[in-house]
Amino acid sequence: MxxxxxxxxxxxxxxxxxxxxxxxxxxxxxxxxxxxHAGHGTAAAPSASSAGRAWNAADVSFAKGMIPHHRQAVAMAGLAATRARSTEVRQLAARIEKAQGPEIRTLSGWLTAWGEDVPEGGATGGHAWHSAAGMMAAEEMDELEKSSGEAFDTAFLRMMVEHHEGAVAMAGTERSEGAHRPARDMAGDIVTSQSAEIRRMKALLGAN
Known part of the structure; x- marks a missing residue:
């Protein structure tokens, strides 16, 4: 036993x-x-996907500035269908409308998700954005609206070059200072596409 x-x-x-x-x-x-040690009393480090959802003040400033900026570009482009003489100017304007309309909705959605106010509508933005971001003053928009034919083409190209240059500058700040990955990606797309459009518009101005 x-x-x-x-x-x-x-x-x-x-x-x-x-x-x-x-x-x-x-x-x-x-x-x-x-x-x-995850699951044994120690919290796991944040994942890349959760980190990608972070945002900061630069992201908010980018969205709040780019929304009225895009709205004005869309308003300018909308005039080209009936006022432009050049087929290429009309085609360029149509591309601008097609690209920037959806971006306005995306930027507005980000601000809403972040608990921020979406800027009020209007082609001039309701703020002094034109002095810092290449936006046109109300008087310049009136001038563009009253013109047609070759005069419209020249005014549109001149104004849109300045407008795009402002957007590229704003997007450059977002790329260097923003934290929200989708916003930084959008900024990169803006820099690439609008820089190319600036070169083309300057070429068209030189040809006139």
Whole structure:
């Protein structure tokens, strides 16, 4: 009977030791990294996807500035369909409308998600954005609206070059200072596309 009890105790001890070894391997197999201890009382580091949803003041400023800026560009482009003489000017204006309309909705959605106010409508933006971001003053918009034919083409190209240059500057600030990855990506697209359009518009102005 004594030998039997000894055998039972030895078997139980071996089983306990094996169980402990398995548990230690599960907890210690990943080393001392934060990920190895996730679920064991230590919070895991933020994932790349969650970090990508962060935003800062530069992102808010970019969205609030670019919305009225895009609205004015769309308003300017909308005039070209009935006032422009050049087919290329009309085509350029149509591309601007097609690109910037959806971006306005995206920028507005970000501001709403961040608990920020979306800028009120209007081609002049309701702010002094024209002095810092290449936006046209109300008088310049009136001048463009009253012109037609070759005069419209020249005024439109001249104004839109200045307008695009302002957008590129704003987008450059967002790329260097923003934290919201989608906003920085949009800014990069703006720099690329509008820089190309600036070169084309300057070429058209030189040809007139």
């Amino acid at each position: 004594t030998a039997y009890r000894f055998t039972v105790r030895r078997t139980a001890a071996v089983a306990a030791a094996a169980t402990a070894a398995v548990l230690l391997a599960a907890c210690g197999g990943g080393g001392d990294s934060p990920a190895a």
